[in-house]
Amino acid sequence: MILGKRYLMKFLCAVIVSTLIFISLEKVGQSLPSEPIVASEQLTIFQAVILGMVQGLTEFIPISSTAHLKIVPVALGWGDPGVAFTAVIQLGSIVSVVWYFWNDLTKITVGAYKSIITSDYQSPDFRMAIGIGLGTIPIVFFGLLIKVFIPDFDNSPLRSTLAIAIASIVMALLLGMAERIGSRKRNFEELDVKDGILMGLAQALALVPGVSRSGSTITGGLFMGLERATAARFSFLLGLPAITLAGLVELKTLLDEGFGGVGFVPTITGVVSAIIFSYVAIAWLIKYLQTQDTWIFVWYRLAFGVLILVAIATGVVQNV
Numbered sequence: 001m002i003l004g005k006r007y008l009m010k011f012l013c014a015v016i017v018s019t020l021i022f023i024s025l026e027k028v029g030q031s032l033p034s035e036p037i038v039a040s041e042q043l044t045i046f047q048a049v050i051l052g053m054v055q056g057l058t059e060f061i062p063i064s065s066t067a068h069l070k071i072v073p074v075a076l077g078w079g080d081p082g083v084a085f086t087a088v089i090q091l092g093s094i095v096s097v098v099w100y101f102w103n104d105l106t107k108i109t110v111g112a113y114k115s116i117i118t119s120d121y122q123s124p125d126f127r128m129a130i131g132i133g134l135g136t137i138p139i140v141f142f143g144l145l146i147k148v149f150i151p152d153f154d155n156s157p158l159r160s161t162l163a164i165a166i167a168s169i170v171m172a173l174l175l176g177m178a179e180r181i182g183s184r185k186r187n188f189e190e191l192d193v194k195d196g197i198l199m200g201l202a203q204a205l206a207l208v209p210g211v212s213r214s215g216s217t218i219t220g221g222l223f224m225g226l227e228r229a230t231a232a233r234f235s236f237l238l239g240l241p242a243i244t245l246a247g248l249v250e251l252k253t254l255l256d257e258g259f260g261g262v263g264f265v266p267t268i269t270g271v272v273s274a275i276i277f278s279y280v281a282i283a284w285l286i287k288y289l290q291t292q293d294t295w296i297f298v299w300y301r302l303a304f305g306v307l308i309l310v311a312i313a314t315g316v317v318q319n320v
Contacts, residue, residue, distance in 0.1 A: 042263035043085070043270070047078055052089055052273025059093040059243075059274075060236060060281045062175065062215030062297045063304065067164045070209065071308065074161070074317065083154045087250035088267060090243050092274025097236050097243075099275075100282045104237065108132075124189065131196020136241040138204040143246070146207060159209050162312060162319045167210030168305035175215060176298040178222035188230045198224060199238055213239055215301070218294070228289040236282060 043051070054072050058065040069086050073079060098105060111125025120126065146153050157163060202220030206213035214235050221231025311317035 043081065043266035045266060045269050047073070047081075048266035048270040049273045050076075051081060051085075052092060052270040053277045055086070055089050055270070056093060056096070056274040056277025056279075057281050059090065059278055060214050060232075061285055062171075062212050062218050062294070063301055064164070064168060064171075064210050064212035064215060065090075065093075066206075066209040067168055067212070067304075070159070070164060071161065071317075074320070080320065083159075084250040085267065085270065087246045089247075089270040089274045091247035091251065092271040093278040094240060094244050094247065095271075095275045096278035096282060097240055100279060101233075101237060104233075105240075108237075124191075127193050128191060128196075131191065131193045132238055132241065133196075134193065135196035135200025135203065135238050136245075138200045139207065139242045140245065142204045142207055160319055161308060161317055163208070164210035165305045165308035165312070167208055168301045168308070171211055171215050171219065172298050172301035172305065175219045175222075175294055175301070178219045179294050179298065182222035183225040184222065184227050186224070186226050186230065188233060191226075191230070191234060195221075195224060195226075195234070196238065199234065203235075203238060203242060210305075212301075213242070215297070222294070228292075228294060229286055232285055232289050 051069060051073065054068050055065050058068045066086065070080060073081055108125050108128050111123060112129035115121060115123040115126035150156055150158075153159065199217050199220050202216045203213055205211045205216040214232070217235035217238060218228075218231045221234060222228065224231075226234070308317065312319050
């Protein structure tokens with residue numbers, strides 16, 4: 001009974017926080033002299049800073065950066081900045097991962113190279129490098145399938161506000177289940193190639209907006225019996241190739257189109273903003289998960305999804 005009351009209080013707090021965020025966004029959007037983001041209009045510097053902040057804070061916290069980058073600007077009356085800009089400012093998050101995990105990345109890279117030279121294919125560094133490499137294949141494979149079979153994915157129902165709400169709720173339930181049944185006994189040194197493959201499959205789910213790349217991988221890690229901080233740490237390292245590839249592909253698109261309705265300076269501003277706030281988010285989450293559980297994210301995602309559904313039903317937010 002006490003446990004049930006505690007969960008109820010957490011859920012109510014999450015609802016209150018989400019509601020306050022939506023109300024604040026609506027009020028701010030009404031007070032700002034901004035125009036919707038359309039093809040003929042460029043992002044303002046202020047908009048780019050805010051979107052970079054949203055990207056940085058939500059890319060690694062398991063609440064879905066794609067969902068927030070879609071919902072926040074819409075709630076502010078700015079419109080959808082589009083997949084290209086969203087993917088490009090993710091490059092800022094990559095810089096932060098490399099910055100924060102530089103020692104780990106150096107150790108894995110050097111160790112894997114030495115293992116190849118000495119034919120020591122059982123070394124932890126080599127297995128970690130292979131695990132990350134193989135774990136990247138699923139999201140690349142399915143990402144290419146989407147490019148081929150859903151060429152207008154930017155405007156597909158999978159990127160709609162309704163789809164984001166449903167994905168947020170489903171992933172909240174899965175994360176809660178993983179938190180309840182996960183053993184959380186395995187640390188970073190015990191990771192193997194199969195862990196990279198399994199977490200890579202979980203990462204591929206993030207191709208659906210609202211799922212959250214970090215959310216799906218951390219959830220997968222908990223189901224695999226990893227410690228919370230280990231699951232987050234491995235999630236960030238595994239995301240390096242995938243986020244980098246997605247960002248570079250969309251960067252090429254923006255360069256080919258001359259930055260279209262986004263603008264060069266706002267894009268750079270968004271990237272810099274994402275670097276700063278991504279680093280803050282990574283450092284905070286790793287420290288947080290060393291001593292705390294993930295229920296705060298479960299309740300937030302659940303409240304976030306429910307609130308979007310209510311907003312759509314009442315006409316406050318359009319299903320676009």
